[in-house]
Amino acid sequence: MNDQVNGSSGITVMRKKLMGYVGFANFPNQVHRKSVKTGFQFTCMVVGESGLGKSTLVNTLFNTQIYPNKQPAEPTHDCPQTVEIQSITTDIEENGVRLRMTVVDTPGFGDFVNNEESWKPILDNIESRFDAYLEQENRVNRRKMVDNRIHACLYFITPTGHALKPLDVEFMRRLHTRVNLIPVIAKADTLTEEEVVAFKQRILADIKHHNIQIYQAPAYEYDDEETIAENREVMSKIPFAIVGSDKEFEVEGGRRVRGRRYPWGVIQVDNEEHCDFVKLRQMLIRTHMEELKEFTNDVLYENYRTEKLSAMGIQQDPSVFKEVNPVQKMEEERLAHEQKLAKMETEMRSVFHAKVQEKEHKLKQSEEELYARHKEMKEALDKQRIELEEKRRRLEAGRPMTPEKSKKKGFSFNK
Numbered sequence: 001m002n003d004q005v006n007g008s009s010g011i012t013v014m015r016k017k018l019m020g021y022v023g024f025a026n027f028p029n030q031v032h033r034k035s036v037k038t039g040f041q042f043t044c045m046v047v048g049e050s051g052l053g054k055s056t057l058v059n060t061l062f063n064t065q066i067y068p069n070k071q072p073a074e075p076t077h078d079c080p081q082t083v084e085i086q087s088i089t090t091d092i093e094e095n096g097v098r099l100r101m102t103v104v105d106t107p108g109f110g111d112f113v114n115n116e117e118s119w120k121p122i123l124d125n126i127e128s129r130f131d132a133y134l135e136q137e138n139r140v141n142r143r144k145m146v147d148n149r150i151h152a153c154l155y156f157i158t159p160t161g162h163a164l165k166p167l168d169v170e171f172m173r174r175l176h177t178r179v180n181l182i183p184v185i186a187k188a189d190t191l192t193e194e195e196v197v198a199f200k201q202r203i204l205a206d207i208k209h210h211n212i213q214i215y216q217a218p219a220y221e222y223d224d225e226e227t228i229a230e231n232r233e234v235m236s237k238i239p240f241a242i243v244g245s246d247k248e249f250e251v252e253g254g255r256r257v258r259g260r261r262y263p264w265g266v267i268q269v270d271n272e273e274h275c276d277f278v279k280l281r282q283m284l285i286r287t288h289m290e291e292l293k294e295f296t297n298d299v300l301y302e303n304y305r306t307e308k309l310s311a312m313g314i315q316q317d318p319s320v321f322k323e324v325n326p327v328q329k330m331e332e333e334r335l336a337h338e339q340k341l342a343k344m345e346t347e348m349r350s351v352f353h354a355k356v357q358e359k360e361h362k363l364k365q366s367e368e369e370l371y372a373r374h375k376e377m378k379e380a381l382d383k384q385r386i387e388l389e390e391k392r393r394r395l396e397a398g399r400p401m402t403p404e405k406s407k408k409k410g411f412s413f414n415k
């Protein structure tokens with residue numbers, strides 16, 4: 001049976017039934033083999049006040065000492081803004097599948113007297129990882145891309161039983177567009193069952209009130225009913241009320257379980273009736289790790305990339321996809337700069353020319369004035385000289401001549 005389907009791109013697609021075995025049904029196996037060969041990689045950030053059990057939870061999640069026991073740093077009030085960020089990468093393997101797990105910890109978050117802007121170093125860290133990825137994408141050789149972007153951020157909420165603190169709201173508000181936020185109630189064993197339920201409701205109400213986007217697993221139409229129900233169940237537990245411990249205790253029936261022992265019994269980490277640890281691990285590792293990575297790449301990183309490139313003045317023609325060329329962009333900027341310099345030079349030249357002309361005009365004017373004065377003085381002197389000549393002549397005419405003078409004039413005297 002043949003069918004025609006009009007694709008969204010305007011291409012007419014023929015739907016055909018196979019007459020026999022071709023082999024592409026094996027594609028998922030090919031992908032599986034390749035993935036097992038190359039291994040997986042995941043980066044998770046943990047954020048929360050010191051001593052909320054971040055390291056313990058990471059070790060509990062991966063059932064290994066990913067986190068070495070660290071001494072909590074004493075916060076000093078000399079440098080209240082500092083938030084030190086540590087990154088630990090570990091290779092772990094399960095049934096032949098390798099996972100390179102990176103945990104990014106933010107010790108001291110919220111520990112200082114003034115916690116204003118303590119979210120900033122964390123946001124900078126997340127964005128610098130996006131920048132590093134963007135830089136790799138723009139390289140000529142993109143064969144060995146390293147993805148250090150944060151795929152999930154576990155936000156540890158102090159088990160107060162009341163509501164989110166202003167610092168929690170501020171942190172989540174600042175980061176929800178950059179990272180998959182997964183809120184968890186730390187040390188849930190310190191709250192009763194009823195308190196946990198009420199606290200979860202308050203937290204969700206606060207999150208909604210402040211328009212904070214926490215991670216939501218997408219629902220696919222091809223998902224079977226069991227998967228849909230499983231996802232719904234996992235999502236209904238957010239914020240996960242967790243208990244962490246890497247210590248084992250013996251319980252009824254001689255079973256050894258991971259948990260925390262109290263005088264009245266053991267709180268079991270892996271018991272779904274005791275806490276949401278199993279559901280958190282299921283979502284983070286077993287069912288949604290790839291989803292978290294995909295959402296980071298397709299939505300969070302893509303938005304960041306668009307914002308970044310738009311801020312640089314790079315625009316994309318909506319009808320034609322234009323590859324952004326940073327070299328061309330730099331060349332355009334260089335030309336614009338050179339044109340600006342040339343314009344400045346022309347302007348300076350014309351100003352200089354005008355000034356020279358003005359000076360020349362002034363010099364000529366003063367030269368003419370000097371000449372006129374010189375002429376005037378010469379005429380006055382000439383006039384004076386003529387008058388004096390006249391005077392002398394008149395004087396000479398009215399005075400008897402000396403013998404020498406008479407001689408000169410041809411007179412003779414009788415002796």
Ligand code: GTP
Nearest residue numbers: 050051052053054055056072107187188242243244
């Ligand atoms: P920093 O290293 O200062 O950042 O602390 P952290 O958040 O990594 O806490 P850490 O895992 O070092 O745990 C601090 C203390 O809390 C330890 O004594 C843990 O045994 C204890 N702890 C960890 N998880 C839990 C929990 O779920 N419940 C309770 N009651 N205590 C816990």
